[in-house]
Every structure is written in C-alpha cells, then in structure tokens.
Amino acid sequence: MRLLLRCDAGPSTGVGHAVRCAAVAEAADAAGHEVLWSGRLDGLDWLWAGLVTGPPRTVLPPADDAGSLAGLARGHRIDAVHVDHYLLGDDLRDPLNAAGTVLSTVEDFATGRRPGDVVVDPNLGADEHPRPDDGSPLLLRGPAYAPLRAAARRARRERDAGHPAGAPPRVLVVMGGTDAAGLLPRVVAALDAAGAPAEVDVVVPPGRSPELPAGGPARFRAVAPLADLPAAMAGADLVVSAAGTTVWELCCVGVPMALVLAADNQTDGYRTVVAAGAAAGLGGIGELAAPEQAGAVLRGLLTDPGARDALARRARTVVDGAGAGRIVDAITDAVRRVGGARGSAPLARTSPARAGQDPRVEDTTAALHTRPATLADAELLLAWRNDPDTRRNSRSADEIDLDTHRRWLAGSLDREDRYLLVVSDTTGPVGTVRWDRDCRGWEVSITVAPERRGGGLAAALLQAGEDALRERTGSGTPLIAVVHRENAASARLFARAGYVDDGTGPDGEGFRTLCRIL
Structure with a gap:
C-alpha cells in the first residue's frame, strides 16, 4: 500500500498533527507499506530524530484543497490518504x-470533522459523543486509536521496570512543540507560586525565551525540544502539559500530569480526561492569569506522592499505545475492500499484529479492536456479567448490583495484576476479555455480548485479548483458562487455540485448568 500523510506543522498550527502522523508512519512502515508525506514540515528535526523510521523519505508539496490532493493521489498512485x-x-x-x-x-470531536472512508477521533469519550451520520462507513473513536510513537510504548515499559522515588520531585513542563498560546511564562509562574521544592525542566521551543525564576524552592532549567520526549516523561514525577496530543503519550507512559487548556479545540478532551481522574486541571489562559490558583493545585501534587500515583494509575487505563497500528490496519482493510488502487489485487495484511494470524480466527478479527475498560463501561459490563448464560458458566453465579459492580470496576482499573479490555467492531462493543495474573500466569475470562452470541465471535475475542496482552507483557507469557467440565463449547474454543489440560483434573466444583504459552 502507498500511504500519503497530509499535515502541517508550524507556529500557527502546532506540531501535534505531525506527531500523530509520525506515529502512523512508523506503524505503516513496520507493516511493510510505503509512506509519503505532503505538507509544510520545517523545523521538525527533533521529531524525526526520535522515530524508528527517521525523517520522511518523500515529502510532496502541500495540497490545500480537494482537487490538488486528488491530483497528488493520481500522480503518485496513492492507495490511501491520511489527513490530519x-x-x-x-x-x-x-x-x-x-x-x-x-x-x-482525523477529527477532534467536532473540530476538523469531514466524511471519510475511515474516521479517527482518538479522544477519551469520543465514542460516547453524538456524531451526525455523514456516510462515513468506519469510525475509530476513543483512545484505543490514539496514534502514539514507538517511543511512548518503550517508555511505558521502562516506567514499568521501576521508577525510583525522587526528592525533590522531578517536573517536566511541555507546552507543545511551538507553545502557540504563549503559556510557558504563566505555567512557570504557577510552579514558582506553588512554593514547593522541585527540579523543573522547561522544554522551550525555538523562538521562545521565558524568564525562569531563581532563588525559590523550585529550581528551573530550560531544555531544547526533545527527540525522545516519552523517555523524559518516564523519568518525571510530574508533567505539566498542554492538553493536546501529548496527553495520550502521558497516559500511555503512566505519568502524573497537570493539564493546561491551550486551545478551544482541546476543551472536550481536557474536561473528559480531568473528569476521569487521569489528570489534574489547571484551566486555561484566564485561570493562569493569576498564578496562585494553579499554584495551589501544583503544590498539592508536588507534596503528595499518593495523589500523583493515583493520577498515574488511572491514566494508564486510558491508552495502551497500540492505536497507530489499529489505524493502519483499518486503512489497509478499507483499501482492500475497494480492491486496492487502480484495480490492483487485494492487499495482504502484513502488520506484525496480524502476521502469522491464527487460522482459528475468521476475517472478523480484522474488524475488532480492543481498549482498556473505563468507569464509563460500568453499566455495559454489568449487563453482560449478570446475563443468565454468563453466570451459569462462571465460578461466581450470583447476580450483583450496580454499586457493588462500580466499586469492583474502580478497584480493577487500579490493579497492575488485572487487565480488563472491551472489544468492539464497527457496530460497537461486542464483548470483554479480562486477564488476572497469579503465580502461574495470566488467567483469561471472555464474555461475548448476549446479543452477539452464535456469530463465532468467541475465538476472535480470545485472539484480540491475547494480542493486547502480548503488547503489554511480550511473548512467552504463561496463559491459563479455567473451564467447567460441562461447558463443551468453551473447551473446544480453548483446545483449538492451543490450550492443553494441566493434568490436575477438575476441582471440587468441576472446573479444570488449561494452559498455553503466549
């Protein structure tokens, strides 16, 4: 597939569009596709230096309207254009x-909205926002589709490996690649007003030169834009950021964050992330005019490691970092549905997530995507869990109430030994996969939405869940399935998937344990 990425980056537009496109470029390159760019992309050496793919190989002139963009597509035999x-x-x-x-x-709620063959809105809560039906056949909505660079996934693993407590806290301030709203001086003033010890690195874009305070309990240092910003995030105790693309990288890495509303189009995303408990909110330009209010919020975070840890735990449940690959998969499928450009043969899937795809899964797997569950899923998950057929085949058959379930869900989202996923197709959620870790490995539980049973989705859900766990733990992870001896359908499902009896036989309640290595 020949994929053209169309975006601009600069003082008036910021660099978030280019950062998102760079993540898609990495995923497409890893899947064996050819990537071209169109746009105004000057001053991005720091971005290219941090990419697996390096700088763009081919940059075409910017196409600023439908006719010129279609002309580029014809002239360069482009299969798909990704517009950010x-x-x-x-x-x-x-x-x-x-x-x-x-x-x-790509759209951000209503901003940038247009009909497309594939429409991406990576914002938390986007999948719950009403969207007019404009004929777009495939909507990829929510943070499961946040396109993140490979560096963010690497930083997530590095932070998993252990993050030593720092005294005083290490703070990273980043207001985007250009600080188009001129917020750096106000954020620095708020950190100074916090009156708490801290080691503060302020990322200063070209052309900006904020005056940094001296003599207070916080020590400030100016640093140039970073090629590997996620690595710097992983080493921070707190990041103060504009509420743009950087938010999704911060969530993926699992860093405590305080957000500033830097532009009107960030409003919905800012409010949703803050309301979800994944970030502290400092407000916008108006709230930062007097530094004391934001300073009080920052002081609470700088002096309370528990408050920072709570933000980080919740943030990690929002984004898993695999969104760029899901976008590329969806574009590849869309190209394949129309037979490829110029009537070429259907494209073979070469994405690493699908390479060597298990023959037990039909093509429905290509249409499925997984995302971490959130508190907003409480009622949906409860309805599936309380379904009579689900309870009949579970070790816990009692029906539970919504308040009990919400407490359980909130606790589950904060646990490192539980990974709870919602699986969807183009029509919406179709099931859930839960992984629970114990000394033997990760135990899987699968629930197919009652209205979707009988459609052969269980195997697809299992593989989607395994793919998501592999992203988190890597290959070689021991997997466990516990199946009742009377549940023949589940026994066949896991047998086809390569799970084998561990030889211990059924327990006193008739459940036996099956195992395999991921």
Missing part, C-alpha cells in the same frame, strides 16, 4: 474516491 489537518475542508472524500484513493481523516 483541520482546514482542508469537508469535500475531500468524493474527489479522492474518484481517483481510486481511500480517505482516512
């Missing part, structure tokens, strides 16, 4: 389709 740009208009799809090209387009 708010200002190109909402008339791109038909001209591109007429050129034999699939359109993938």
Whole structure:
C-alpha cells in the first residue's frame, strides 16, 4: 500500500498533527507499506530524530484543497490518504474516491470533522459523543486509536521496570512543540507560586525565551525540544502539559500530569480526561492569569506522592499505545475492500499484529479492536456479567448490583495484576476479555455480548485479548483458562487455540485448568 500523510506543522498550527502522523508512519512502515508525506514540515528535526523510521523519505508539496490532493493521489498512485489537518475542508472524500484513493481523516470531536472512508477521533469519550451520520462507513473513536510513537510504548515499559522515588520531585513542563498560546511564562509562574521544592525542566521551543525564576524552592532549567520526549516523561514525577496530543503519550507512559487548556479545540478532551481522574486541571489562559490558583493545585501534587500515583494509575487505563497500528490496519482493510488502487489485487495484511494470524480466527478479527475498560463501561459490563448464560458458566453465579459492580470496576482499573479490555467492531462493543495474573500466569475470562452470541465471535475475542496482552507483557507469557467440565463449547474454543489440560483434573466444583504459552 502507498500511504500519503497530509499535515502541517508550524507556529500557527502546532506540531501535534505531525506527531500523530509520525506515529502512523512508523506503524505503516513496520507493516511493510510505503509512506509519503505532503505538507509544510520545517523545523521538525527533533521529531524525526526520535522515530524508528527517521525523517520522511518523500515529502510532496502541500495540497490545500480537494482537487490538488486528488491530483497528488493520481500522480503518485496513492492507495490511501491520511489527513490530519483541520482546514482542508469537508469535500475531500468524493474527489479522492474518484481517483481510486481511500480517505482516512482525523477529527477532534467536532473540530476538523469531514466524511471519510475511515474516521479517527482518538479522544477519551469520543465514542460516547453524538456524531451526525455523514456516510462515513468506519469510525475509530476513543483512545484505543490514539496514534502514539514507538517511543511512548518503550517508555511505558521502562516506567514499568521501576521508577525510583525522587526528592525533590522531578517536573517536566511541555507546552507543545511551538507553545502557540504563549503559556510557558504563566505555567512557570504557577510552579514558582506553588512554593514547593522541585527540579523543573522547561522544554522551550525555538523562538521562545521565558524568564525562569531563581532563588525559590523550585529550581528551573530550560531544555531544547526533545527527540525522545516519552523517555523524559518516564523519568518525571510530574508533567505539566498542554492538553493536546501529548496527553495520550502521558497516559500511555503512566505519568502524573497537570493539564493546561491551550486551545478551544482541546476543551472536550481536557474536561473528559480531568473528569476521569487521569489528570489534574489547571484551566486555561484566564485561570493562569493569576498564578496562585494553579499554584495551589501544583503544590498539592508536588507534596503528595499518593495523589500523583493515583493520577498515574488511572491514566494508564486510558491508552495502551497500540492505536497507530489499529489505524493502519483499518486503512489497509478499507483499501482492500475497494480492491486496492487502480484495480490492483487485494492487499495482504502484513502488520506484525496480524502476521502469522491464527487460522482459528475468521476475517472478523480484522474488524475488532480492543481498549482498556473505563468507569464509563460500568453499566455495559454489568449487563453482560449478570446475563443468565454468563453466570451459569462462571465460578461466581450470583447476580450483583450496580454499586457493588462500580466499586469492583474502580478497584480493577487500579490493579497492575488485572487487565480488563472491551472489544468492539464497527457496530460497537461486542464483548470483554479480562486477564488476572497469579503465580502461574495470566488467567483469561471472555464474555461475548448476549446479543452477539452464535456469530463465532468467541475465538476472535480470545485472539484480540491475547494480542493486547502480548503488547503489554511480550511473548512467552504463561496463559491459563479455567473451564467447567460441562461447558463443551468453551473447551473446544480453548483446545483449538492451543490450550492443553494441566493434568490436575477438575476441582471440587468441576472446573479444570488449561494452559498455553503466549
């Protein structure tokens, strides 16, 4: 597949669009696709230096309207265009389709909204926001589709390996690649007003030179834009950030964060992340005009490691870091559905997540995606859990109430030894996969939505859950399934998936243990 990425980066637009496209470029390159760019991309050496793929191999002139973009697609035999740009208009799809090209387009709630063959909105809560039906056949909505660079996933693992307590706390301040709203001086003033000891690194974009305080309990240092910003995040006790693309990297790494509302289009995402308990909110330009209010919030975080840890635990449940690969998979499927550009043969899937795909799973797996569960899923998960057939085949058959379930869910999301996933297709959630770790390995529990039973989804859910766990733990992880001796369907499912009896036989309640290595 030949994939064209269309975005701009600069003082007026910021660099978030380019950062998101860079993550898609890495995923597409890893899947064996050819990637080209179109746009104004000057001053991004720091970004290219941190990518697995390095700088773009081919940068075409910026195409600023539907006709010129379709012309680029025709001239360079492009199979799909991925647009991360708010200002190109909402008339791109038909001209591109007429050129034999699939359109993938990114929106942030209503900002940048346009019809597309694939529509991506990576914001927390996007999948619950009403969206007008504009004929877009595939909507990828929510943080499961946050396109993150490989560096963010690497930093997540590094932080998992152990993060020593620091005294005083280490703080990283990053207001985006350009600080287009000029917020750095106000954020620095708020940290100074906090009156708490801290070692503060302030990422200063080119052309900015904020005056850094001296003589207070916090020590400030200016640093240039970082090629591996996620690695710096992993080494911080607190990050103060604009509420843009950086938020999803921070969630993935699992870093306590305090967010600043830097632009109107960040409002919905800012409010949702703060309301979810994944970040502290400092407000926008108005709230930062007097530093004392934000300073009080920051002082609470700087002096209370428990408060920081609570933010980090909740943030990690929001984003798993595999969104870019899911986007590339969806674009590949869209190209394949139209037969490839210029009537070429259907594209073979080469994404690492699908390479060597288990033959037990039909093509439905390509349409499934997983995301970590959130508190917003409480009622949905409870309805599935209390379904009579689900309880009949579970070790705990009692029906439970919503308050009890919410307490259980909140506790589950904060646990490192539990990984709770919601699995969806293009119609919405279709089931859940839960992994629980003990001394033997990770035990799996699968629930197919009652209304979707009988459609052969169980095997697809199992593989989707295994793929998600592999992203978290790597290969070689011991897996466990506990199946009642009367549940023949589950026994067949796990047998086909390579799980074998551990030889201990059924327990006193008739459950036997099956095992395999991931």
